[in-house]
Amino acid sequence: MQGKGETWLEANECAARIGLSKRALRLYEEHGLIRPRRTQKGWRLYGADEIARLHEILALKRLGLSLQRITALLQGKAVDLAGILGIQHDLLADQRERAEQGLALVRAAQAKLAAGTSLTADELIRLAKEANMTETTTDTVAWKRYEQARPRAEIKLDPRRFERCTGFYKHPAGLIMAVTLEDDRFFLQLTGQPKVELFAESDSNFFLKVVPAQLTFAPGEYGGIDTLVLHQGGHDTVATRIDEAEAKRWGNELGERVRNRIPDPRSEATLREVLEQQQRGSIPLALLSEELAELVREQQPIVSAELESKGELQSLGFRRVGEDGVDIYEAQFAGGALQCGIGFGQDGRVHTLWMRPA
CATH class of the missing domain: 3.10.450.590 (Nuclear Transport Factor 2; Chain: A,)
Structure with a gap:
């Protein structure tokens, strides 16, 4: 069906061409993920926006996400086709690379056996490791990258509520993360990097606008904030709180290494x-x-x-x-x-x- 330069598909045709059932289309609609247009007779019509959203849903399903998780991730948000295509590209490229590496190992082993040569222990270990590899890690990282890259909405909070989050945190990479409150604005500074502003997404979740990264502050046993979680690059990295004296000591040691x-x-x-x-x-x-x-x-x-x-x-x-x-x-x-x-x-x-x- 054509209309004003755009092609519209009825439910049967849309489902058949994508490889879905009509029930799946209805299910995604019930979860608020797609909103097809209706004809005067009540028939559902699917255009470019709806098909782009279906592509997002199916790509996230391929990454192992449940429908509930996909709904939480996409509901009420605009289609980000460029973002999901980037994630798909990275995932498929990684799968191809791993397949090529695995084939190279297998072919080399086959050639040695055909020549009457035994495989060494190291070669057998590499083959066993290759056979045991899964795509779980890559898939998980891919969907986390997608979630971390989605647009964020800033909310306004009383700056005094941020005070318990300020202080110093030790990143596993050995960097110090300094969190400060200055003139009612919240900032983060990593060792050797410029200071960047943080924006509130909730009481304990903040995001950066300069890069697709977020921070979560987690309370400890006695209610005070003792850990900071950095969400970036598809990973969640935990940094533990340290006191100012330790942060200064570490900074002095680094300064000496740099100078000398x-x-x-x-x-x-x-x-x-x-x-x-x-x-x-x-x-x-x-x-x-x-x-x-x-x-x-x-x-x-x-x-x-x-x-x-x-x-x-x-x-x-x-x-x-x-x-x-x-x-x-x-x-x-x-x-x-x-x-x-x-x-x-x-x-x-x-x-x-x-x-x-x-």
């Missing part, structure tokens, strides 16, 4: 291992935090190709300590140089890792 150019004793050897493994096309998961491992896994094809094109790693030269505590090196390869940054968290794993042209 003192690298973490682990950084050079760890960075070398990370670069060499990625150059070979593998991911040093045991060295990385969970959040960083997920990000490295997504970017591995690009990073591996870039490192491979540079040739053999010849030297690592320490340059300085960044204001955020990250050790910065220049990696010299046979075919060029890269500037690399590496930082460790409280658990001893790498939480910060980046590289760019030198």
